[in-house]
Amino acid sequence: MMAADIKTALNDLIGGSDPLEDVIARHFAPNYRQRTNGIWDDFAGFKEHISYLRDAVRRIDVTVLDEVTDHERYSSRHVVDIVKTDGSLVKQEVYLFGEQNVDGKFTRVEEVTMMLEGTESDRGLGNAR
Template sequence: MPATTTIAAALTDLLLTPGSDLAEAVDRHFAPDYRQRTDGSWADRAEFTEHIAHLRQLVASGSIEVHEELTDGTRYADRHTVEVTKLDGAQVRMEVYLFGEFAPDGRFRRIEETTLLLSGAEADRELGSAR
């Protein structure tokens, strides 16, 4: 199997690299048949891309800290914290528990994650799946 992506690489490319092309970033890290379930709600690749486009309109800067990460063949798991500063200056901090599967080319085919709002406004609780 080719080199695999990581969630930190994907999120940095998608959200924290100003001026990067969204379609190219999605293509680098996510297979054509990609699906994601966040806090119980499923999204296909097009819906996921819509979600990231929405976040790009909200997020000014941020960081990702990976606490634990495990890859076993095509399986991937991690626990990470995402901290973002929104364009309005509000700060949000979320912890994410993630399980995923890689496609044969090393891109994510599936991610299932649960998010926990550590700090931020109550309205930010749904940031992980907002569109």
């Protein structure tokens, strides 16, 4: 199995039309957990967050600036351009470090986001529910 990468995962999760459960199972292990800007989410919290984003985001474009894999370790620096359903634009740069299991699915991601464009209320988009 090919290892997950963040661009494919985000495009499938937020920009795709496959059922959310199927997409999550494709890229993330059942024991997945994520820390975004210091706040931890378990698997259920992550699913809730992605469900919110699917409703709030019309389009997402991911530009990977740097990406490194080393066995189970994965890291990337990427820019996410988002068009929300209300037409407003959000642009964030993300610094991500994670781990993947032997099946190539993410088991852990720790990320920090930096707002490049958007409103003050958009700063929390990485943790929104």
